[in-house]
Amino acid sequence: MRSSLRFASIVGAFALSTVAITPAMAAAPVSQAGANAVYLAVAGNGQGTGTVTATNDGSGEKKNNVGTAPTVVGALGNNPVLKAGVAAQDATAGVADGAGNSAACAGLAGEDGSVVKIGSGNCLKPGKALTLSLANLDLSNTTLIQPGTALDPLTSQLPALPVGQTLGTVTAAIEDAIAGTPLGEIGLSGNFGALQARCTASPGTAQGTANLANTSGDDQHTPITLSLPGGTSVILAKIPVNPAPNTKVVTGLDTVTQDIVNALKTQFNDALDGVAAPLDTVVDAIQDQLVTNLVAQLQPALQPLEQQVLDITLNKQTHPTPDSIKVNALDLQLLPAAQAAVGSSLVNLQIGNVACGPSGRVASSAAVAAPEAPAALPTSVSAGYAAMPGQHAGQGDDSSNAIVLGAFALLMAGAAGFISFRRLHR
């Protein structure tokens, strides 16, 4: 008898433990979100503000990397692309009525911009103009030019030439030249008050938006300017403050293609003239071939320019699953054609990057355990007032009546006195 009870107790305890542990072991996030203010990669070498992530499996929100990157300067150091500004990135993951929900917001504002609490609205208030500029981008450390790609024709011929030993010098010179080419001097600028993306997700759905507040005084559009060597500048596009999902900034790019090609030739020749002078006439041929080949390599890449040189997408949205979303307020890729050479765009800049979802529901056992039952049945009836609404306690009907009667008595006494006074003075 006793041994049977012990056995039953052990089995019961095991069963209870299993029931208690199983949900914890099976607990998967029912809501999740992530936010990153800025990501900048030059030739595939990325740096950014880190990513704030939030997850919730029904037992509470868990967040990572909270408080990273208060400013752009702090996050990106001496980057040449973005100057001082305020970065915001926050994500939240919650559960309401057993359903997971998440939200995220991230972006940049100019100096004096401020970060506001994440919610359904924006997370940044605009400050001074936030200038996006690639004008001084230093390409000297990139590997855009590699012997195996643009210089292939040259490397295959140089060993047969007497100047083979100068290969290293020339290659270095070309790299230096590239560093000073129009590619390095292309300027892209736009003055933003704030540039941010946000998203929300709940079971079965996920939405995202991007907002590009401007400082130009025009409430509807923000101009994006491309500047070329010599001070030429072209307004590429006037982008809407609230761009539609996956808006491409392409307007006018094809008009500057030839300008860039011409500038490239000039820059290459000027740069090589000095370095290659000691090599006399042999170098001229190499130089011509080099420039021709280099431009030939680049030129197809510049046609069409918007696809190969500068690719900007605003409010870039992707849905990894139907109930999740990723939003980039601005996704900029400079020279995507460099993909073949360096494995990535020369420059990839992403501002305001958020992801929300997918979302699920807390296991039904937890939902059943929600404290709904106690509220279903009243346990108290609060049906008493001290006095009628608008009337103070202690000034009930009795006291009110007394005041009225007193006032009436005073009025009557006054009237009687007045009548008596009149009679006495007749």
Next chain:
Amino acid sequence: MNESVWDARIATWMSSLLVLCGVLAVAGLVLPSPAVEAAPTPGYQAMAAPAKPVRLVVPALKIRAPILPIEVTPQAVLDPPRNPRDVGWWQRSARPGATKGQTVLTGHTVHTGGGVMDRLGKLRKGQLVRVVTPKGTMTYSTTRVVTWSKAELARRAVSIFAQTRPTNRLVLITCSGWTGKDYTSNVVVFAKPLGVREKTAAA
């Protein structure tokens, strides 16, 4: 613990169960069954279908007040309508005319006067309470008037508010026990349904 002790205990339990069965059997013979209690009262007929209450009439207390649906708060508090002259019907409770459950109405008591249920505690057994609905006026007969402390009411919450009763009854609740600062108790009136007055009887 040896087996003789167990045998003694089991015998005690069995005896108790037998006594309990006997008590229940006697009670079943003596007390009226729910079916008997729910039988139509002469002069009254069952309501065609349950309907939402719209007006409370208590002739003995000169109460004539509109009824508005109310809901329990997340804190499990049942608050009457804000206007102390209105009566609240807990909309999760039974509709007048239902054969089961409890129809719960509550109204304010105002210490300085003017509350719709200021004098609810004065109601006496047998006095009538009428609840007007779009489908007829249900008449109830007062069966019990009690005053319970707030804590006692909370303890009795299931018996007062639960909708599992096999027969319907009306429950009227207001506050009492004014201390000069707040109310410490509730007056609760229970009434059994008589039905809708037959037209011939009404005429």
